[in-house]
Amino acid sequence: MKNPHAAKRGPRPRVQTNWDYRAACNFIGGGTGTGLLIAAAFLAWFDLPVLASLLIGLTAVGFGLLMVLWEIGRPWRSINVFFNPKTSWMTREGILAMPLFFFGGVGVFFYDNVYQGISIGLATTTVAGIVAAGYLYCQLRMLNASKGIRAWSEPSVRPYMFITGVVEGLGLTLCLPGIGTNLGVWLALAVLLIVRAYLWLAYGQNLHKNNASVGTCKVIDQFGRQYFTAGHLLPIGLLVLAWLTSTLLPAYVAGILASAYGWYAKYTIVNRAAQTWGFAIPRTPVRGGGESLVLGSQQ
Amino acid sequence: MTRYVMVADLQRCVGCQTCTAACKQANGTLPGVQWRRVMDIEVGEFPNVKRVFLPTGCQHCGDPPCETVCPTKATYTRDDGMVMIDYDLCIGCAYCALACPYDARYKVEDPKFAYGDEPMPHEVHAFDEKMIGVAQKCTFCVDTVDEGIAAGLTPGVDPEATPACVNSCISGALIFGDRDDPNSPASRALAESEHFRMNEEAETDPGFYYLWDKKAEGLQ
Numbered sequence: 001m002k003n004p005h006a007a008k009r010g011p012r013p014r015v016q017t018n019w020d021y022r023a024a025c026n027f028i029g030g031g032t033g034t035g036l037l038i039a040a041a042f043l044a045w046f047d048l049p050v051l052a053s054l055l056i057g058l059t060a061v062g063f064g065l066l067m068v069l070w071e072i073g074r075p076w077r078s079i080n081v082f083f084n085p086k087t088s089w090m091t092r093e094g095i096l097a098m099p100l101f102f103f104g105g106v107g108v109f110f111y112d113n114v115y116q117g118i119s120i121g122l123a124t125t126t127v128a129g130i131v132a133a134g135y136l137y138c139q140l141r142m143l144n145a146s147k148g149i150r151a152w153s154e155p156s157v158r159p160y161m162f163i164t165g166v167v168e169g170l171g172l173t174l175c176l177p178g179i180g181t182n183l184g185v186w187l188a189l190a191v192l193l194i195v196r197a198y199l200w201l202a203y204g205q206n207l208h209k210n211n212a213s214v215g216t217c218k219v220i221d222q223f224g225r226q227y228f229t230a231g232h233l234l235p236i237g238l239l240v241l242a243w244l245t246s247t248l249l250p251a252y253v254a255g256i257l258a259s260a261y262g263w264y265a266k267y268t269i270v271n272r273a274a275q276t277w278g279f280a281i282p283r284t285p286v287r288g289g290g291e292s293l294v295l296g297s298q299q
Numbered sequence: 300m301t302r303y304v305m306v307a308d309l310q311r312c313v314g315c316q317t318c319t320a321a322c323k324q325a326n327g328t329l330p331g332v333q334w335r336r337v338m339d340i341e342v343g344e345f346p347n348v349k350r351v352f353l354p355t356g357c358q359h360c361g362d363p364p365c366e367t368v369c370p371t372k373a374t375y376t377r378d379d380g381m382v383m384i385d386y387d388l389c390i391g392c393a394y395c396a397l398a399c400p401y402d403a404r405y406k407v408e409d410p411k412f413a414y415g416d417e418p419m420p421h422e423v424h425a426f427d428e429k430m431i432g433v434a435q436k437c438t439f440c441v442d443t444v445d446e447g448i449a450a451g452l453t454p455g456v457d458p459e460a461t462p463a464c465v466n467s468c469i470s471g472a473l474i475f476g477d478r479d480d481p482n483s484p485a486s487r488a489l490a491e492s493e494h495f496r497m498n499e500e501a502e503t504d505p506g507f508y509y510l511w512d513k514k515a516e517g518l519q
Contacts, residue, residue, distance in 0.1 A: 073393075074389065080373075090394055091370040277400045278402075281342065285310045285509075293342065
């Protein structure tokens with residue numbers, strides 16, 4: 001019988017198979033959801049309607065966590081995930097999920113309520129936004145702590161993952177009623193897209209510089225060209241077009257493109273480009289009368 | 300202190316995979332799971348090309364990233380340096396497998412047997428439901444080591460206290476022992492030979508050494 005696993009684990013770097021699209025969905029849902037909540041926390045201070053942002057943001061985070069529950073081997077023991085807050089970013093992410101849903105949920109249910117002159121919606125949305133930033137930080141550190149995958153352990157993945165989460169959230173926020181007409185949101189999205197493009201380019205360059213596998217660099221480079229054009233230049237162009245023509249449709253398309261390409265990039269990082277180290281030896285053994293061949297740290 | 304380590308003499312390894320087979324027999328691992336593997340690697344550039352047999356598996360790191368990332372504390376390091384998994388705590392998130400730079404961890408979701416879905420009698424005997432859906436890896440045959448120590452034996456010296464892969468190695472390429480004991484077989488081998496560890500850039504202080512040449516006279 002052919003062994004389905006044996007061929008996958010050779011000496012060369014291989015694409016990891018432990019985390020599939022469900023794990024990618026956690027980073028997509030978590031990033032976009034927290035991005036929506038962070039955006040809501042800002043926009044609430046400008047009297048913009050953020051109830052839909054709160055609701056969709058919490059749903060997206062919840063969706064990501066459900067996908068993780070589906071992925072793990074022993075879901076009925078998932079409570080154990082809280083056992084290692086001292087060193088595990090996965091535990092920290094799980095812990096922060098609780099105040100995130102609490103404050104977000106209170107914000108949703110008591111959005112229009114006022115208590116002793118303080119708007120419950122504004123207060124809880126602000127706190128939820130701060131917690132969401134922490135949750136997003138935990139997610140990017142969780143990815144970055146995976147030493148076995150060079151595409152994730154590369155330090156420059158951290159700022160990229162944070163900014164893309166905010167961009168994805170803001171991109172969807174722009175499509176929500178009552179917000180899409182706000183020029184400030186358009187401008188913020190355009191600026192963040194420029195920052196994201198820069199961080200993506202830096203990430204790709206650092207992978208090359210820090211000896212990521214050929215396969216990883218190839219996937220990131222190939223996707224990067226499409227990502228840069230369709231995920232950044234095009235949305236910025238559409239935002240300019242929307243501003244010049246005073247029409248909303250191009251801005252909506254820009255928001256959706258900015259978000260959707262962020263999701264595709266995450267799927268690329270978490271699944272397609274995620275190669276193991278492989279087995280590199282610095283030199284060969286001396287056998288018989290031969291000499292040791294010095295190979296360096298990488299092959 | 301005690302730090303049990305594995306030493307592989309690359310000058311001696313012939314790539315026979317007896318260690319792999321012995322490990323599978325001793326630990327009852329399912330098809331597709333190889334806690335002790337021997338890589339058959341071609342390295343260099345033509346015409347300077349060489350073939351190397353590289354035993355590998357869990358490196359029982361001194362600073363194991365698998366332990367750091369584990370959200371459940373299922374992965375832990377014993378006082379003697381062996382990195383273990385508590386299968387009752389593990390939730391099977393596989394985060395540890397992704398943190399390992401040595402590709403040493405496995406997770407079996409859907410058990411398959413040597414001849415399909417139905418296990419052979421010896422596979423029924425070895426099958427452990429606890430191992431399904433959780434992370435698993437080389438344990439340095441911890442039960443054998445512990446029982447041997449309890450019986451007053453010395454791991455790496457007495458076969459009854461030594462991992463199966465080491466006992467089975469036909470060329471004596473695999474050596475086990477306490478790195479902090481200068482008289483252990485592992486310490487002596489490291490003192491007498493030039494050696495390296497794999498993927499040192501990952502900074503995990505691996506407990507798996509590779510010998511590549513005898514030390515020059517006077518340097519021992």
